[in-house]
Amino acid sequence: MAAADAAIEIDGLRKSYGRFEAVRGLSLHVRRGEIFAFLGPNGAGKTTTVEILEGFRKRDAGEVRVLGVDPEHADRAWRTRIGIVLQEGQAQPELTVRETLELWAAYYPGPRPIDETIALAGLEEKAGDRVGRLSGGQRRRLDVALALIGDPDLVFLDEPTTGFDPVARRAAWKVIAGLRELGKTVFLTTHYLDEAQELADRVAIVKGGVIVAEGAPRDLAGPGAQETEIAFVPPPGVALASMPGGPAATLGDDGRALLRTQMPTRLLAELCGWAAAQGVELERLEVSRPTLEDVYLELVEAPEATAEVAS
């Protein structure tokens, strides 16, 4: 199974805490050079899986290879090739950003240049500031810089933008997208589905300790994902059924008619042509495709999801 282009291979992974089975036969493959997002509700087995991949936890069963090595038997050479951003910050508050990176650069045999890494994380203006005085977002970016200082091949990012304001999130996204340009493999855990949609080449959704969906964000929903939704307020005094596509329309809570179609261009042309001919306006007209969030909520809120709740 050791494909040369595989960064992470997981087959049949299992892990229990007492009687609670956190991970129950999870399988997953991540290719080198891709940004892979790992999604799922709290208690789904995400953190357990990531900590096994990072070498912090031992598994009960299954095969795990990270960069071709079993993380349980990781050596210094392997750790050199891995960068990690944990959920909590890991830097000492008394050191400055630059001093922290200088220390961490000494941990690795072939570190990246310090100034370049500071710039990559967008911390140029904070390089001389003590870590204890950074904002939450800046500390998180320092964590990313620390994950990159050793010039790793594979970077684990565990909820890298939690607690960020929208501007800081956009900045962090730029940093993460930049890792793709550097040829790094990124394993991203996140609660934000727009983040996964924006950044990830592929995503996997974990629920109840197993993968319930996997694929490119745009393909994830299966055939349903190909459908585009058109919404508008039906003109007053017009029977919906008499409009193009009308017979198949449903009426939404907000009073708008909803049409689902695999051929949005044609249906829109017909609708607009009809409206122009009738001399009416289609109020609050909107054309949208289902987002990853819609797919996620559908999967995660499916009945089985309520069966096990980790406490």
Added chain:
Amino acid sequence: MSDLPRALAQLKADLRIFRRNPAALFFTAILPVIFLVLFVGIFGNQRLAEYDGVRASTLYLPAFIALAVVSSAFVSLAMGFTRMRENGVLKRVRATPVPPWIVFAGRIGTSIVTAVLTTALLMAIGSLVFGVTLPTNALPGLLAALAVGTFAFCALGIAYTRVISNEESAPALTNAVVLPMYFISGVFVPFRQLPDGVQRIAELLPAQPFVDALRIAFDPHTTGAGLAGGDLLKLAIWGAAGLFFAVRFFGWTPRQQAG
């Protein structure tokens, strides 16, 4: 690539962290000096007949050197490693290729440097201001006591992190063992004035043999090298026990979120 430059980079960073931490600086480096000056100021520096005419400061100085070493070694390491464990520094560092001993070397090195500097400062003040005669023939005894004492209290400090479950309780839990031990080991109260039972208990703990070994080295009546064999042996046994527990039970991941 050799690990020596890594260890030096770690020591440099840890010394910086110490220097920028006002509480650590005060308790390890400044407080022992304040104690020495206060004790001589309050109780005087007269020659004491019951101690063969030795000056009072000659009794205080080794006691506060012991206090300085215990602060630099035991207290700083117990609190420092607890903090690093609980805020995730240790967990994260363990995922880097740096060998664990370098993390310990940096902190222990910092403890040694602060212990040596504070001891030198105390000895300078004791000698220049209070006229304490510094050990000459008993210099080997002084150096041996400092070396074995620093080793023992470093090992015990690292081992003690096992007992401390979170950063907030670290100062209370370390002081809870250290302060009573000072009182029954002859640091603040002359050991001879303590009840017999208390003396017997103190002799089983690590601070009393440490203070005693240093006093012997500073005692002008000591002849020979001033090596207090029994005291040093007791200290070494405490150090070995501390080392064993430190190696065996040291925790790298935060206790608060273990699960």
